[in-house]
Amino acid sequence: MAEISAQDKITTHQAVVIVANYILGVGILTLPRSAVEKVKTPDIWLSIIIGGLIAMLAGLIIVKLSQKFPGMTFYEYSQLLVGKWIGCFLNLMMIVYFISMSSVMLRAMAEVNTLFLLEGTPRSAMIIAFMWVGIYLVVGGFSAITRLFEIIFPITVIIFVIIAVMSLKIFDINNLRPVLGLGITPVLKGVKTTALSFSGFEIMLLLLAYMKNPKTAQKAVIIGIVIPLLFYVTTAVMVIGALTIEGVISLAWPTITLIKSFEFPGIFFERYESLLLVIWMMQIFTTFVITHYSAAMGLAKTVKKDMNPFLYMLMPVIYIVAMLPKNINDLFQFSDQIGNMAFLMFVVLPIILLGVAKIRGVQT
Amino acid sequence: MIRQWQSWRVTWIGGMLVILILLTGCWSRKEIEDLGITIGAAVDLGKETQLEQDFERKGGGYTKRNALTLTYQMVQLSQSDGGAGRAGEKKYRNISVTSDSLYEATREIALMNDRPIFGQHYKVIVISDEVARKYNMQLLFDFFIREQEFRPSCLVLICKGEARNALDMKDKSDFPSMRLLSITDNQYRSSRILPPMSLSKLLPEINSSSSFLLQNIITADGEVKFAGAAVIYGKTGKLIGFLSEEDLESINWMTAKVKGGVLKSYDSRSGKSILYEITSMKSRIRPHLEGKRVSFDIVIESEGRLGEQWATGDDFDNQFIKRIEEETIKQIRHRIDKMLHRVQKEYRADAIGLSEYVRIYYPRAWQTIKKDWDDSFAEATIRYQVKVNVKEFGTTSINVHE
Numbered sequence: 001m002a003e004i005s006a007q008d009k010i011t012t013h014q015a016v017v018i019v020a021n022y023i024l025g026v027g028i029l030t031l032p033r034s035a036v037e038k039v040k041t042p043d044i045w046l047s048i049i050i051g052g053l054i055a056m057l058a059g060l061i062i063v064k065l066s067q068k069f070p071g072m073t074f075y076e077y078s079q080l081l082v083g084k085w086i087g088c089f090l091n092l093m094m095i096v097y098f099i100s101m102s103s104v105m106l107r108a109m110a111e112v113n114t115l116f117l118l119e120g121t122p123r124s125a126m127i128i129a130f131m132w133v134g135i136y137l138v139v140g141g142f143s144a145i146t147r148l149f150e151i152i153f154p155i156t157v158i159i160f161v162i163i164a165v166m167s168l169k170i171f172d173i174n175n176l177r178p179v180l181g182l183g184i185t186p187v188l189k190g191v192k193t194t195a196l197s198f199s200g201f202e203i204m205l206l207l208l209a210y211m212k213n214p215k216t217a218q219k220a221v222i223i224g225i226v227i228p229l230l231f232y233v234t235t236a237v238m239v240i241g242a243l244t245i246e247g248v249i250s251l252a253w254p255t256i257t258l259i260k261s262f263e264f265p266g267i268f269f270e271r272y273e274s275l276l277l278v279i280w281m282m283q284i285f286t287t288f289v290i291t292h293y294s295a296a297m298g299l300a301k302t303v304k305k306d307m308n309p310f311l312y313m314l315m316p317v318i319y320i321v322a323m324l325p326k327n328i329n330d331l332f333q334f335s336d337q338i339g340n341m342a343f344l345m346f347v348v349l350p351i352i353l354l355g356v357a358k359i360r361g362v363q364t
Numbered sequence: 365m366i367r368q369w370q371s372w373r374v375t376w377i378g379g380m381l382v383i384l385i386l387l388t389g390c391w392s393r394k395e396i397e398d399l400g401i402t403i404g405a406a407v408d409l410g411k412e413t414q415l416e417q418d419f420e421r422k423g424g425g426y427t428k429r430n431a432l433t434l435t436y437q438m439v440q441l442s443q444s445d446g447g448a449g450r451a452g453e454k455k456y457r458n459i460s461v462t463s464d465s466l467y468e469a470t471r472e473i474a475l476m477n478d479r480p481i482f483g484q485h486y487k488v489i490v491i492s493d494e495v496a497r498k499y500n501m502q503l504l505f506d507f508f509i510r511e512q513e514f515r516p517s518c519l520v521l522i523c524k525g526e527a528r529n530a531l532d533m534k535d536k537s538d539f540p541s542m543r544l545l546s547i548t549d550n551q552y553r554s555s556r557i558l559p560p561m562s563l564s565k566l567l568p569e570i571n572s573s574s575s576f577l578l579q580n581i582i583t584a585d586g587e588v589k590f591a592g593a594a595v596i597y598g599k600t601g602k603l604i605g606f607l608s609e610e611d612l613e614s615i616n617w618m619t620a621k622v623k624g625g626v627l628k629s630y631d632s633r634s635g636k637s638i639l640y641e642i643t644s645m646k647s648r649i650r651p652h653l654e655g656k657r658v659s660f661d662i663v664i665e666s667e668g669r670l671g672e673q674w675a676t677g678d679d680f681d682n683q684f685i686k687r688i689e690e691e692t693i694k695q696i697r698h699r700i701d702k703m704l705h706r707v708q709k710e711y712r713a714d715a716i717g718l719s720e721y722v723r724i725y726y727p728r729a730w731q732t733i734k735k736d737w738d739d740s741f742a743e744a745t746i747r748y749q750v751k752v753n754v755k756e757f758g759t760t761s762i763n764v765h766e
Contacts (some may be wrong), residue, residue, distance in 0.1 A: 041727070115512045118390070170564075174720055181727025247568035261516040261564035271484060 012216040014146045015207055019059075019224025021149045021286040023200035024156070024231060026108045026335065028280060031197050031232055032239040032254045039190035042176045042245055045236045046187045051194030052229035058347045059201035059221035065354050066208035067217065074205035075301035081356055090349075091302045094205075097341055098295035099314065101199075103321035104335045105288040106130060109281060111328060116256060117277060127322055131315055134285065138293045138311055142210055145293060149286055156279045163276055164234050169262045171241040196339035197232065200287070201225055202346040206294055252328065292318060397441065400479030403456075404437035404541030406490040406527035407504065412462045426472075431464035432495065435528040436473065436481055437541050454536040460528060466507040483513040487541045489520050489563070490581070492527035493594060496603035501596055502570050509563055516564035519545055522578045522594035522603065534586035544581070547590055555616050555625030555642060556609045558593050574598045575713035575738055577615070580606055595707070595715050598738055605711055607703070614703035615716050617664060617696060618748070620647035626671055629695035631687070636674035640692045640754065643668045651721045653729055658740050660718060662748035664696070670757035679761035689752045696750045704746055712742035 010018070035044040069077035074094065079087030109130060110123040118126065137144055180187070204221050208214050239248055239258050248254045259273040296314050300307035325331040410430035412420070419425070440457045459477060463469035474480040489508060496504070508514050521544060523530045533540040548560045558579040569576040575598040582591045593612045597604040607615070616622050622645040629638050648663045670679060670688055677684035707715045719737050723730045733740055 170562075174724065177724045178727050181724070182731075243564055244568040246571040247564065250567065250571055257516050257564060261562060263515075263517045 008141060008143050008210060009212045010142070010146050010207070010210050011212055012220050014150065015211055015217070015220035016224045016227070017149050017153045018146060018207060018290065019201055019203060019221060020227040021153060021156075021283065022203050022290045023198055023225065023228040024283040025105060025200070025287040026284070027197040027228075028231060028235055028283070029112065029253045029255045030332075031194070032236050032248050033251055034193050034197075035190045035236065036240070036245050036248045038193050039186045040245065041182050041186045042178075042240050043180060043187045044190055044194070044240065045176075045233050046180070047190035048194045048197075048232045048236055049229065050187065050191050051196075052198055052225055052232070054191065054195045054347075055198035055201055056222055056225050058350065059204060059225060060218060061350045061354060062202060062204045062346065063208065063217040063221050065350050065357065066205055067214060068357050070214060071209055073209045073297070073301060075298050076209075078353075081353060081360070088302060091298055093341075093345060095295050095298040095302075097338065097345060098291040098298065099318055099321060100334070100338050100341075102288055102291035102295065102318045103324075104331070104338060105284050105291065106318065106322040107325060107331055108335070109284045109288075110322075111331060112253065112256070112277070112280075115253075116273065124323070127319060130285070130288070131319065134289045134292055135311060135315060137289050138296070139308060142293075145289060148289075152282045152286060156283060159275050159279045160231060160234075163259060163272065164238055166264070166272060167238045167242055167258055167262060169264070171238065173241065175241050175244045176237065192343070193339075194232075196342060198225055198228060199339065199342040199346065200228075202342065203290060203294065205346075206297065394482075398479055399482040400436075400473070400477060401439045401485055402436050402481050402483055403439060403485055403539060404488045404490070404531050404544070405486070405508075406435040406437075406492070406523070406531050407466070407495050408433040408435070408492045408527050409494045409498070410462050410464075413460045416460070416462055424475075428462075428468070429464040430462045432466065432469070433460055433462045433528070434466055434469045435460040435531060436470070437531045437539070438477075438479070438481075439539070456539050456541075458528065458531055467511070470507075483511065484515060486515045486518040487545045489518055490523045490527040490530045490544070491520070491578075493522055493524050493580075493603055493606075495527070496522055496578075496594065496596070498602070500601035501566070502601050505563070505566060505570065509567055514563065516562060516567075518563045519548060520561050520563060520566055520578055522580045524580060524582050524591070524606075526583075529583040530581055530588050532586060533588070540588075544588065547588075548579070551622075552624040555622040555627075555645075556592075556613045557590055558612060558616070559621050569596075570601065572598075572734075573601065574719055575715055576717070577607070577612070577715050593715070595711050595713055597711070597713050604713065607706065607715065610699055611703040611706055614696075614699045615707075617645060617666075618647060618662060618700060618703075618716055619649075620645045620664070627692060627695060629691040631673075631675040631677075631691055632694075633687075634675045636676070637672075638675055638688055638691055639670070639672035640688065640752070641668050641671035642666055643755070649718065649721045651718070651725050653722070653726050656733070656740065657743070657745075658722060658733075659745040660721070660747065662746065663751070664748060665751045665753075667753045667755055670754055676764075678763070679757040685754050685757075689754050692752045692754075693750045696752070697748075700748065700750075708742050708744070708746075713738050714741040718744075718746075 031048070032044065035047055039047055066074065069080070075091050078090045081087065082090070106127045110126045113126055114121070114123060137148060201221055201224065204217060208217050211217060211220070235255055239254050242258055242261060243251070243254060251257045256273050256276065259276050292311070292314060296307055296310040299310040299314070325334050410432050412430055412433070436459050438457050438459065440455055459473055461469040461472045463472065470481050491504065508518070509516070521530070530544065531540045533543065548557060551557045551559070558577055561578055576596050577593040578596060579590060580592050580594045581588050592609045593607045594603050595605050595607060596602065613625070622642055625642050627640045627642060629640065630636065631638050645664070645666045647665070650661045652659045652661065670685070673688070677687065679685070707713060714737060718741060719734070722733070
C-alpha cells in the first residue's frame with residue numbers, strides 16, 4: 001500500500017472533530033429513551049458519564065494498539081498481528097460492522113424524515129439522494145471528508161446550544177430529583193446502553209495512520225469523546241427535566257418531542273424542531289460517510305487494490321441493508337445488535353489484540 | 365472537430381438543464397394556501413350536527429358509532445387583500461365531525477373541505493367534561509399524543525358543557541383558540557390559573573396513572589372564563605369532579621406556582637375588605653414517612669403589598685400593617701383548609717401533586733406506595749405554616765382629616 005501523502009495527513013484538532021462527529025448520530029434523538037428504559041430513574045445522566053468514561057478507556061486501548069503499528073491502519077496490521085486468515089476474518093467483521101452502521105444511519109434518517117419532515121417522499125428517494133451526496137464527498141478522499149467535518153462541527157455546536165437554552169423554558173429540576181434515589185445499581189444497568197452510544201471512537205483504528213502526530217492520539221480520542229459526552233448529558237438532562245422519566249419512556253424520538261413541547265409566542269417562527277433536525281441530519285451524514293469510507297477502505301486494503309471502485313460497489317450493498325428492517329422496531333433492534341457487535345469488536349477484541357502484541361513483542 | 369465539440373456541449377448543457385428541472389423542488393411540498401391550518405380542537409360526546417345528518421340522509425355515511433364529536437378550528441385565509449378582512453368576517457371556521465375514532469374523523473374532513481387538517485400549529489385541545497367523565501384520558505389522548513403532526517406544546521383544557529362553544533367567540537375577527545392560549549399567560553395577574561398543562565406534560569401523568577388537574581373553562585354567550593380546575597383521578601383516568609376558583613388558587617399557593625394575583629380578606633374589627641397583592645410566593649414542602657403513614661410539613665412564605673383597603677387604617681402605622689398580615693394569613697389558612705378537605709376527604713385524589721415530594725425524598729418507599737398513593741394521600745396529615753410579609757402599600761396612603 002502506498003504511503004499516505006502529506007496533504008492527506010490530519011492534525012490532532014481534525015482528529016478530534018472526526019471522532020466527535022462520528023460518535024454523534026442517532027444517539028441524540030433516542031438515547032434518553034433507551035437509557036431510561038434500562039435505568040428507570042432520573043439518573044441516566046450519571047449512566048451517560050460512566051458510559052463515556054468506559055468509552056474513553058476503550059478508545060485509549062485502541063490508540064495504544066494502533067500506535068504499535070505506525071503508519072498502518074487496522075486493516076493492514078491485523079494480518080501482521082494474528083496471521084493472514086484470522087486477520088482477514090477480523091477485517092471482514094470490521095467491514096460488515098461499518099456497512100451495517102452506515103445502513104442504520106441511512107434508515108434512521110429516512111424514518112425520522114418520513115415522520116417529521118417529508119411525509120410523502122419515498123424512503124428510497126431520500127436514501128438515494130443522501131448516498132449520492134455522500135459518494136461525492138468520499139471520492140474526494142480523507143482530506144475532503146475532514147474539511148467538511150470541520151465546517152459541520154461548529155454549526156452543530158451553535159444550534160445545539162440555542163436549542164438547549166430554549167428548552168429551559170419547560171425545564172423543571174424536580175424531574176431530575178432524587179439523585180441516586182434507588183442507589184447506584186439502576187445507574188449501572190444503563191451503562192451498557194450509554195457506553196454503546198459512544199461507539200465511533202473505533203475510527204481511531206484507522207485514523208491513527210493518517211495523523212500527522214500519532215503521539216497526540218490519546219488526547220484526540222479523549223477530547224473527541226468528551227464533546228459528545230457533553231452533548232448527550234445536556235440532552236438527557238433537558239429531556240428528563242422537561243418530560244420526566246414517565247413521559248420519556250413512551251416517546252419514540254424524545255428529543256424531537258422535547259423541542260416540539262415549547263413555544264415562544266411573539267417570535268416569528270415556530271417549529272424549532274427543524275433546527276434540531278438540520279444538525280441531526282448533518283451528524284447522520286458525517287457518520288454515514290465515515291462508515292461508508294471505512295468499509296470501502298477495508299475492502300481495498302484487504303485485497304490491496306485501489307479504493308474508488310469499492311466506494312461505488314458498496315453503495316448498493318449499503319442501500320439493500322438499509323432497506324432490510326421491516327419496521328421501526330426492527331430498526332431499533334438492528335441497531336442494538338450492531339451495538340453488541342461493537343462491544344465485542346472494539347472493547348473486548350482490542351484488549352486481546354493488545355495482549356497478543358505484547359506476547360509477540362511487536363516493535364513500536 | 366470544433367463543431368462536434370460544440371454539439372457535444374449543447375447536449376451536455378441541455379442534459380444538465382433537464383436534470384436541474386426534474387430534480388429540484390421538494391417531493392413532499394404542500395402549498396401553504398392548500399393547508400387547512402388548524403389551531404384548536406374540541407371533543408364532545410357524540411351528537412351529529414345538522415349538516416352531518418343531512419349528509420347521511422343523502423347517503424354519505426360510513427360504519428361508525430357516534431361516540432365523540434370532534435370540532436376543529438381552522439384558520440380562514442382571507443383571499444382578497446391579505447390584510448384586514450371585511451368587518452364582521454370570520455377569521456376562522458369550525459368543522460365538526462362525529463365518529464368513534466378521532467383519527468378517522470379527522471380524515472373525514474378531507475371529504476368535506478378542500479383543505480385537509482394540518483396540525484403543526486395546534487394551540488389548544490378542549491375536552492368536554494362529559495367526555496372526560498366517560499372516557500379514560502389514556503384512550504382519549506392516544507391519537508393526539510401519537511400523531512406526529514400534533515404539537516406536544518398544545519394546551520389541554522376541560523370545558524364544562526359543550527366544548528365546541530369554547531372555540532367560538534362573539535368577536536369574529538380574532539381566533540378563539542389564541543384567546544384561550546393568551547389567557548394562560550395572565551398568570552402574573554391572577555393566581556387562579558393553573559400552570560399550563562400541555563400534551564407533553566399530560567403524558568407522564570397518564571403514564572404514571574397519577575391524579576392531576578386540568579384547567580377548567582366555562583362558556584356563556586360567546587365568551588369564556590377560566591373557572592377552577594377539573595380533577596382527573598389517577599386510577600381510572602377519568603374526571604371525578606371540579607375544584608372551585610378559590611380551591612385552585614389555594615393549591616397554587618401551596619405549591620408556590622404563583623406569579624402574581626390578589627387576595628382579599630375581611631378585617632375582623634371593621635368587617636371591611638383588605639386586598640393583599642402577591643408579589644412573590646415560596647413554599648417548602650417536606651414529606652415524612654412513618655411506616656405507611658405519610659405526613660407533610662409545608663411552609664408557605666409570601667411577600668406582597670397592600671393593594672386596597674376599606675378598613676380606613678393608617679398605612680404608615682406598622683401595627684396596622686401587622687393586622688393586615690394577620691388577616692391575610694387567616695384568610696389563606698381558611699381557604700387552604702377548605703381546599704384540603706375537598707381533595708382529601710371528598711375526592712380522595714392528590715390533585716396538589718404532593719406525590720412528587722414523596723418520590724424525591726423517599727425514592728425507595730415510593731416504589732411500593734405509589735400504587736395506592738391517592739389513598740395514602742387522603743389519610744395524610746398536612747401541617748402547614750403561612751408567613752406573609754407586607755412590604756409596601758403603593759404610592760399613596762389616603763388620609764382624610766376629620
